[in-house]
């Protein structure tokens with residue numbers, strides 16, 4: 001019975017890739033934006049943790065995505081078998097049922113006593129989503145930190161060639177609102193977010 005109404009591996013994989021991919025992209029943008037708001041330059045554990053906890057909290061807003069990871073199973077293990085059954089076919093393989101006295105499907109051997117049950121959001125789905133949430137956080141936050149490190153290395157390389165008087169950098173997307181200023185005395189320093197723009201004359 002447990003062998004009935006299987007969800008194909010490709011569909012399960014697709015559900016995971018789409019869900020984890022979306023969460024990772026979301027966490028990348030949120031973490032990189034939080035880091036841009038914090039007045040720091042270079043890798044410091046304090047701002048990284050602050051941004052990380054902010055990203056975890058923001059992840060709770062997309063908790064409804066639990067349904068995205070479950071879509072393949074909803075279709076293949078629940079909805080599709082019900083539709084086949086209603087159409088007078090074997091719910092497992094779609095072979096026309098023919099003689100209603102038949103106990104098993106002549107095509108795939110499915111026991112006709114086993115009927116598809118409606119989808120219910122279970123503990124398994126919640127556990128799956130928590131794993132997807134963790135994977136998305138790990139990939140998104142790591143990606144954001146690597147992007148920030150590469151961007152700051154770019155600023156350092158450029159600053160090493162400067163002589164003065166000063167130069168203001170913008171952080172890479174998605175934190176382009178965040179600025180880093182180089183001066184001959186102070187080196188590279190974060191510009192306070194509230195400091196107004198100095199338009200060139």
Ligand SMILES: [Zn+2]
Pocket residue numbers: 090091092093094095105106107108109110
């Ligand atoms: Zn069948």
